[in-house]
Amino acid sequence: MKILIVDDNQDITGLLSKFLKAKGFDNVVTNDPRVGLERIKEEKFDVVLLDISMPELSGIDIIQTLEREKILQDQKIVIFSATAFTTSQVNDLLKKDGIQGCLKKPIQLNELLTAITS
């Protein structure tokens, strides 16, 4: 299983990368959302962990681009959000094919595992 982690915060990507590696999941990390989008387009990942709040290109922008290019439904994206359950925007995202789930920051690692493996 190959996982892509997209988050502008290096501490977070570092934590997640180490945790997942320790749990036996191959993963690729990027702190640049534009690179993240390119990687998603180039390669098929089993799971994409995507932060919503990123400068310049937000997680929502990435999802909308994928949707426009009609490749969103092929993805399995788990999004991170600090305000996960109050914004209707996030809820709208969750209705789309290709969006696996949403984790509220701060992330519980065991919940992350559940989200990836389900």
Added chain:
Amino acid sequence: MPIMILEGISITEISDDLVDQKEAGLDSSLISKISDIEHYFDTRQTQTKLFASTFLPLQLDENKINEQATLDKIQIQIDSILVETRSNALNNFGEIDSKSSIETIFISNLDGEILASTQRELVGHKLPQDFMEQTSEKNYFFGGLQKNRIFSHNFVTFSADLVDFDGNKYGMISLQTSLSAIEPSDLSNGLENNNQIFLVDSFSRQITSNPEVKYSTQNWNAETNLIDRCFAGQIISEQYVNKDGTEVLGLLKLLEDGNLCIVGEIELEQVFSPIYDLQFKLLMVFMFLLAGIVLLAFFFSKTISSPIKKLSTTMNEIRKGNFNVNLDKKPDTSNNELDQLTNGFEKLLTYVKSTQDNLKGLVRVQTKKLEDSNKALVENMNLIKKQQEDLSNFKEALDKSANVLITDTEGNIIYVNDDFCKVSKFSREELLGQNPRIVNSNYHDKPFFKDMWDTLTQGKTWKGDIKNKAKDGSFYWSKATISPLLGDDGKPEQFIAILTDITNQKILEEKLSEALKNVKESELKKEEFSSMMTHELNTPLVPIKGYCEMLKDLDTFGSLNDDQLDFINKIESNATLLERLISDLLDVQKLDMQKMSFLITEFSLEEFMDELKENNMHLMKNKNIKFNVKYPQKLMLKTDKQRLRQVLDNLIRNSVDFVPSPDGKILVEAKIKESNIIFSVHDNGPGIPKEKQSSIFKKFYQIDTSHTRKHGGTGLGLVICKGITEGLKGKIWLESEFGKGTSFFICLPAPEKKLVVKEAA
């Protein structure tokens, strides 16, 4: 004297009436008797004719009747008829009564010789001439026959001709019967004493069976010639002296066949006896009255003349205008008419006096009223004058305060006031005849003017704010009231626009709206800031909590000693507390800004409650709390699931903090009540004192600060719970008794149709 005459007249009238009355009574008696008599005669005559016809079978004629053998047979036959009639056979012919039964039957020939008779001694006799004459004419004869003479009164003889087959008369059969049926005593039956009815024949002979009554004409007053006149056909009603020398009222009538006169007589004394009585009584009354009148006349002359004289004098005084005369007032109770007249006059005098006084008063009052009216009129006129002034002032004020513009129906300006010119910066000459479009700023769109025009042409007033452009290109705002002036036909003739300059107001409004926009922007910025803060504050927590979790994952990342593990736990729990603080602060901020948004979804109550239990279970482990949930099965809810969860989590966490350890108990319950769903969280904690219950939902409140230190928390939890519950259109409250635990309730509206039973998949 007139009374006497009157009495005389009335007596005459009464006596006439009485005579009429008696006469009528007598007449009706006579008619009844006549009917009886005629019936009797008819019956007898019919009977006689019948007997005559029964001889026909003998086939007799003029010759045979004189033969002895025939006569013998006839003799036998009449004997047998008589016997027969005396028995009862003849009753069939209507025998009147036994007294009038047939006495004798005899047969005579054409010469009047009696050939056979039931009374043998009559045989061989010749019938008297008057009998022959009368019977040939009338078929009956009053009087009977005996040997050579005619009985006087007590019989009547009916005769019928005997004829042969050829119709030739050959003899006569006669029946001699008693007159008792028509005797005066019988006829007078039912009449008063001494009054009588009797029959008289054309020879003025009274018909009677009484041998005592003289059979003569001299009993009748020859001068009156009553009987002759009666037989001549008159009905006679007269007063005369009858044969007994009595004054009577007599009524004489001829029977139908013209052979008998019936006479009714009533004694006059009897007729007039009521009148005599009356006359006597009247005389008495008259005498009495006369005496009374004499007395009265005497009395009146004494009592009337002098008071009238006094009245007359008084009246003369009054006529002269002297009302202060004195009348001797008589007691009101007096029945004396003159006293009453005097009193009446005295009352009239008083009334005239008071009327005169009243009149004077009335004149004074009316004069006063007239003066008042005059005064009021003057005041009204002043008022009108003032109103006119006000009106002109008002006009002036209007002209001063407002810009006035008048157009005709074509929209051409026909009037502008100075202010309008001043504001628009056009001269009057430039404006007159122009369309108001001359000041159009192009700020308003077409529908704006269309609405204005439509309103005005319907005859209604249009109001609105208009931005206009002045001659120099500057803009100004006017609050406009435009009214159509309607003509007699109800159609607009002119339009008057009253415009108030509101440019300054509009400038303020624009500034205000800009300020509002700024506020909105700043709010938006605040929201953005809040969202950013959420992210920024939460982001550092991710690695802190994440690494703590990893360090505690001893299997994956290697072992720690107990102290190390304890430190890690402390870091983690404080990070969690920090996370909650951040979350609560942000929620409170959202509630304050009323920016809390809700996501309403439909979900299963069962799943929701199970999840709630599972996710809170770990909190119960440390304190070993008995935790349970209760809920109705198969229900769907429609609300914000996450927010509801947040509220319940909050309440549960509160309970966890306060329940005793060990033996802490927490129960979460969901119940349907009417069209609401009520969630409740019950605990067996220390409870909340009554006086503190009301303030518990207020910001930064905890019962005592020691709890805050002991249990941590921001004191914002219940404020957020309340905010969320109310945001979901529900209610939150608590029931608690200090020392006996607390129950929190959340009641959310759940429209019944939404509370559908989840269908089994």
